[in-house]
Amino acid sequence: xxxxxxxxxxxxxxxxxxxxxxxxxxxxxxxxxxxxxxxxxxxxxxxxxxxxxxxxxxxxxxxxxxxxxxxxxxxxxxxxxxxxxxxxxxxxxxxxxxxxxxxxxxxxxxxxxxxxxxxxxxxxxxxxxxxxxxxxxxxxxxxxxxxxxxxxxxxxxxxxxxxxxxxxxxxxxxxxxxxxxxxxxxxxxxxxxxxxxxxxxxxxxxxxxxxxxxxxxxxxxxxxxxxxxxxxxxxxxxxxxxxxxxxxxxxxxxxxxxxxxxxxxxxxxxxxxxxxxxxxxxxxxxxxxxxxxxxxxxxxxxxxxxxxxxxxxxxxxxxxxxxxxxxxxxxxxxxxxxxxxxxxxxxxxxxxxxxxxxxxxxxxxxxxxxxxxxxxxxxxxxxxxxxxxxxxxxxxxxxxxxxxxxxx
Amino acid sequence: xxxxxxxxxxxxxxxxxxxxxxxxxxxxxxxxxxxxxxxxxxxxxxxxxxxxxxxxxxxxxxxxxxxxxxxxxxxxxxxxxxxxxxxxxxxxxxxxxxxxxxxxxxxxxxxxxxxxxxxxxxxxxxxxxxxxxxxxxxxxxxxxxxxxxxxxxxxxxxxxxxxxxxxxxxxxxxxxxxxxxxxxxxxxxxxxxxxxxxxxxxxxxxxxxxxxxxxxxxxxxxxxxxxxxxxxxxxxxxxxxxxxxxxxxxxxxxxxxxxxxxxxxxxxxxxxxxxxxxxxxxxxxxxxxxxxxxxxxxxxxxxxxxxxxxxxxxxxxxxxxxxxxxxxxxxxxxxxxxxxxxxxxxxxxxxxxxxxxxxxxxxxxxxxxxxxxxxxxxxxxxxxxxxxxxxxxxxxxxxxxxxxxxxxxxxxxxxxxxxxxxxxxxxxxxxxxxxxxxxxxxxxxxxxxxxxxxxxxxxxxxxxxxxxxxxxxxxxxxxxxxxxxxxxxxxxxxxxxxxxxxxxxxxxxxxxxxxxxxxxxxxxxxxxxxxxxxxxxxxxxxxxxxxxxxxxxxxxxxxxxxxxxxxxxxxxxxxxxxxxxxxxxxxxxxx
Numbered sequence: 001x002x003x004x005x006x007x008x009x010x011x012x013x014x015x016x017x018x019x020x021x022x023x024x025x026x027x028x029x030x031x032x033x034x035x036x037x038x039x040x041x042x043x044x045x046x047x048x049x050x051x052x053x054x055x056x057x058x059x060x061x062x063x064x065x066x067x068x069x070x071x072x073x074x075x076x077x078x079x080x081x082x083x084x085x086x087x088x089x090x091x092x093x094x095x096x097x098x099x100x101x102x103x104x105x106x107x108x109x110x111x112x113x114x115x116x117x118x119x120x121x122x123x124x125x126x127x128x129x130x131x132x133x134x135x136x137x138x139x140x141x142x143x144x145x146x147x148x149x150x151x152x153x154x155x156x157x158x159x160x161x162x163x164x165x166x167x168x169x170x171x172x173x174x175x176x177x178x179x180x181x182x183x184x185x186x187x188x189x190x191x192x193x194x195x196x197x198x199x200x201x202x203x204x205x206x207x208x209x210x211x212x213x214x215x216x217x218x219x220x221x222x223x224x225x226x227x228x229x230x231x232x233x234x235x236x237x238x239x240x241x242x243x244x245x246x247x248x249x250x251x252x253x254x255x256x257x258x259x260x261x262x263x264x265x266x267x268x269x270x271x272x273x274x275x276x277x278x279x280x281x282x283x284x285x286x287x288x289x290x291x292x293x294x295x296x297x298x299x300x301x302x303x304x305x306x307x308x309x310x311x312x313x314x315x316x317x318x319x320x321x322x323x324x325x326x327x328x329x330x331x332x333x334x335x336x337x338x339x340x341x342x343x344x345x346x347x348x349x350x351x352x353x354x355x356x357x358x359x360x361x362x363x364x365x366x367x368x369x370x371x372x373x374x375x376x377x378x379x380x381x382x383x384x385x386x387x388x389x390x391x392x393x394x395x396x397x398x399x400x401x402x403x404x405x406x407x408x
Numbered sequence: 409x410x411x412x413x414x415x416x417x418x419x420x421x422x423x424x425x426x427x428x429x430x431x432x433x434x435x436x437x438x439x440x441x442x443x444x445x446x447x448x449x450x451x452x453x454x455x456x457x458x459x460x461x462x463x464x465x466x467x468x469x470x471x472x473x474x475x476x477x478x479x480x481x482x483x484x485x486x487x488x489x490x491x492x493x494x495x496x497x498x499x500x501x502x503x504x505x506x507x508x509x510x511x512x513x514x515x516x517x518x519x520x521x522x523x524x525x526x527x528x529x530x531x532x533x534x535x536x537x538x539x540x541x542x543x544x545x546x547x548x549x550x551x552x553x554x555x556x557x558x559x560x561x562x563x564x565x566x567x568x569x570x571x572x573x574x575x576x577x578x579x580x581x582x583x584x585x586x587x588x589x590x591x592x593x594x595x596x597x598x599x600x601x602x603x604x605x606x607x608x609x610x611x612x613x614x615x616x617x618x619x620x621x622x623x624x625x626x627x628x629x630x631x632x633x634x635x636x637x638x639x640x641x642x643x644x645x646x647x648x649x650x651x652x653x654x655x656x657x658x659x660x661x662x663x664x665x666x667x668x669x670x671x672x673x674x675x676x677x678x679x680x681x682x683x684x685x686x687x688x689x690x691x692x693x694x695x696x697x698x699x700x701x702x703x704x705x706x707x708x709x710x711x712x713x714x715x716x717x718x719x720x721x722x723x724x725x726x727x728x729x730x731x732x733x734x735x736x737x738x739x740x741x742x743x744x745x746x747x748x749x750x751x752x753x754x755x756x757x758x759x760x761x762x763x764x765x766x767x768x769x770x771x772x773x774x775x776x777x778x779x780x781x782x783x784x785x786x787x788x789x790x791x792x793x794x795x796x797x798x799x800x801x802x803x804x805x806x807x808x809x810x811x812x813x814x815x816x817x818x819x820x821x822x823x824x825x826x827x828x829x830x831x832x833x834x835x836x837x838x839x840x841x842x843x844x845x846x847x848x849x850x851x852x853x854x855x856x857x858x859x860x861x862x863x864x865x866x867x868x869x870x871x872x873x874x875x876x877x878x879x880x881x882x883x884x885x886x887x888x889x890x891x892x893x894x895x896x897x898x899x900x901x902x903x904x905x906x907x908x909x910x911x912x913x914x915x916x917x918x919x920x921x922x923x924x925x926x927x928x929x930x931x932x933x934x935x936x937x938x939x940x941x942x943x944x945x946x947x948x949x950x951x952x953x954x955x956x957x958x959x960x961x962x963x964x965x966x967x968x969x970x971x972x973x974x975x976x977x978x979x980x981x982x983x984x985x986x987x988x989x990x991x992x993x994x995x996x997x998x999x
Contacts, residue, residue, distance in 0.1 A: 167746055
């Protein structure tokens with residue numbers, strides 16, 4: 001089996017999901033899956049004719065980057081593609097499971113289809129990149145959640161010509177036709193993708209959960225509230241951290257009970273960081289209602305870092321087709337405060353391990369923070385905490401995948 | 409408004425500052441309107457200067473000058489000593505900068521192409537000066553311009569009694585021996601050209617009067633714009649003497665000829681069609697010789713055949729090809745990703761041949777490399793042709809058809825994609841079973857499921873004096889139920905159309921004298937009709953199409969509209985009785 005994630009640095013939800021699933025399949029499939037070749041992409045220049053290279057962690061990489069950003073076509077030369085075809089024939093996979101197209105390049109799909117035509121090809125849509133030109137967020141440039149779409153609206157949203165949206169849609173719809181099985185980790189993502197594909201079946205198979213045991217609650221003093229809130233994720237506009245900070249700033253003016261927000265994640269968007277986040281942090285420095293930036297953390301440390309907080313706040317302004325922070329919170333045993341749409345709402349409804357907040361609403365985030373940190377509501381937190389477990393096991397996920405691999 | 413450049417001039421405390429508000433070329437006169445803090449307007453490198461100064465209280469307040477300081481200017485600079493308009497513009501710009509006047513980015517150049525309406529622009533420029541400016545002082549400007557015309561020494565001594573004459577463009581199409589003049593003069597004047605080569609004599613021009621509101625406004629109702637065409641080798645020496653005769657009065661002037669050296673019809677029309685003309689008058693222009701000249705250039709361009717015309721790479725050795733899909737390419741090669749992906753999903757790709765015809769030799773390497781990459785990924789049967797010159801959509805299909813291996817052709821725009829590649833076999837079967845059918849067209853829709861095409865018809869547009877193709881039911885929701893129904897129609901678009909290869913070639917393929925790609929499809933349909941066969945839409949043959957993706961790469965909206973007008977002109981000239989009978993036409997009225 002070949003499984004494809006993406007990204008040179010091995011980060012991001014599709015890569016993590018791909019890696020967890022690969023290991024779980026080898027461990028729990030009962031011999032149904034005996035060999036897994038993990039494939040990713042590198043932005044580093046490779047020899048023009050070399051099909052693959054291998055990283056220290058055993059992951060094979062192909063040349064990445066996009067020569068055609070509209071369709072996510074790679075830079076690979078025709079010579080490299082021919083060598084890659086031969087390599088694929090030699091590997092002779094029974095199953096090829098894509099978790100992402102960006103990076104490895106969408107042209108890899110027809111290449112594999114042709115090189116190993118009998119292999120079952122599976123795609124898990126961890127996001128809606130195929131259906132939405134705005135990075136798969138289904139959020140318009142105006143910030144509005146996108147419910148319906150036309151080529152004109154999409155073109156306006158991402159500032160391209162309508163013809164390019166048409167070409168993009170046409171290409172990806174046909175590309176999906178090359179897969180035998182389509183999967184999505186949430187019902188929300190499955191339904192949206194299915195709708196975009198004119199009703200084609202997209203099956204819900206959940207992502208492999210982190211297999212670490214849940215962490216014990218943070219010890220608090222008598223009379224103290226569950227006042228430590230954590231934000232985990234990239235500091236980017238769509239993450240909605242500025243909304244959460246605005247809610248805290250408003251609360252600071254009201255002088256209520258203490259709220260501590262700890263922010264973890266990388267701040268790669270300089271403009272957002274400088275213009276939107278730093279000034280808000282400055283307003284929230286010190287005092288009983290405060291926010292602190294704690295930097296980035298290693299993926300392997302996610303559970304330990306999350307254990308330091310009481311609540312995981314997910315103020316994202318999008319739908320979260322695959323709510324990985326929420327899933328990590330469940331795996332860690334932490335309740336969440338999360339948006340009331342898309343994959344977040346779905347998982348909260350499924351587990352009951354947290355409270356929904358209207359997306360982008362500063363007022364609702366104020367209410368949620370006041371309620372969550374109120375010392376009188378510690379018993380409610382205890383109930384949420386009891387429900388904060390991933391409702392499916394690694395073995396369940398492996399079984400479901402194996403069934404789809406062999407049963408279609 | 410950016411007001412200062414911050415530079416100081418030696419010998420004075422006053423900062424050099426100012427602004428250029430309007431500027432344009434009027435023949436070889438440059439007119440600049442603005443204000444400057446400097447008194448000396450003759451500094452710098454004005455070639456020859458006439459300046460009107462006047463107070464600009466609005467500007468004076470901005471830079472703390474006395475209220476009545478004459479900072480405003482209207483300056484006329486002539487091109488003496490400057491061989492080209494570009495040189496004149498450059499020298500004027502330099503002079504303005506020396507005066508501390510900021511040339512707005514593009515401000516000067518913006519108007520250089522607007523010579524047609526320069527009289528109106530001057531009037532507009534003056535009228536747009538702010539309140540408080542004594543506009544009566546500019547009443548003499550028009551006289552100044554006329555005076556300049558006389559001062560150039562081009563006019564005959566009797567010019568005072570002759571009609572006013574101005575030439576905006578004097579273009580010579582070298583490859584066609586055609587001189588095209590545009591300008592304005594008396595509505596009742598005739599135009600003739602006298603070659604400056606001794607003994608040539610005069611040649612009368614074919615004239616079309618052209619609506620010019622700016623001329624009417626400036627010179628009165630007896631004056632009009634014109635476009636004159638003169639065939640022959642006149643103007644070869646680089647200049648002609650133009651004569652306007654109105655009754656027994658005449659005016660003459662020497663005019664420099666701009667030669668259009670290129671024989672590429674697209675490049676030629678790019679120059680010729682910059683002469684602004686009302687669409688109705690445009691048809692008459694084409695009748696006066698420009699149309700035939702363009703047709704001749706197109707046919708000359710496409711005259712080469714075989715290896716002198718194009719190269720061929722047969723990238724497959726498949727013998728049993730049933731359908732050849734001919735796809736002309738012009739620049740947007742990325743569309744091939746969609747095409748290859750679509751055709752790779754056909755159940756019998758071995759029966760299909762993609763005949764790709766690159767019609768842009770400038771990007772031959774890019775095209776070849778991409779096709780190589782695509783063949784490596786998808787492995788389809790590909791024949792790649794590369795035209796040695798840009799031959800247009802019709803000729804590209806024709807060479808593709810000649811080199812195709814399939815007995816059935818699908819002519820396909822590069823930006824049109826079959827909903828289901830399998831449907832090509834339904835079209836093939838229809839042509840095999842129905843000898844009465846000559847062409848099979850597609851139901852074409854846009855990305856959102858609205859009909860773009862389910863047949864083609866013509867309509868006569870009075871405002872354009874010609875018949876235009878249109879697509880009935882465009883914009884209607886498409887019936888989602890696919891059937892094998894066929895519908896007989898007048899015509900179909902050439903964007904997606906199937907034909908028997910032998911018949912297509914026997915009919916002569918697409919007519920190649922249409923420019924870029926337009927109207928050759930209806931022309932083919934009318935010929936198929938004349939041959940006694942019908943043209944049908946096959947409901948099962950469906951495609952999504954973004955119209956004119958490649959056409960939009962040819963030039964701006966104005967040029968494309970004029971190319972379209974040229975094609976309607978040619979189409980109407982060829983099919984007038986047929987179009988009149990089938991679609992109706994103009995009611996003959998004698999004014």
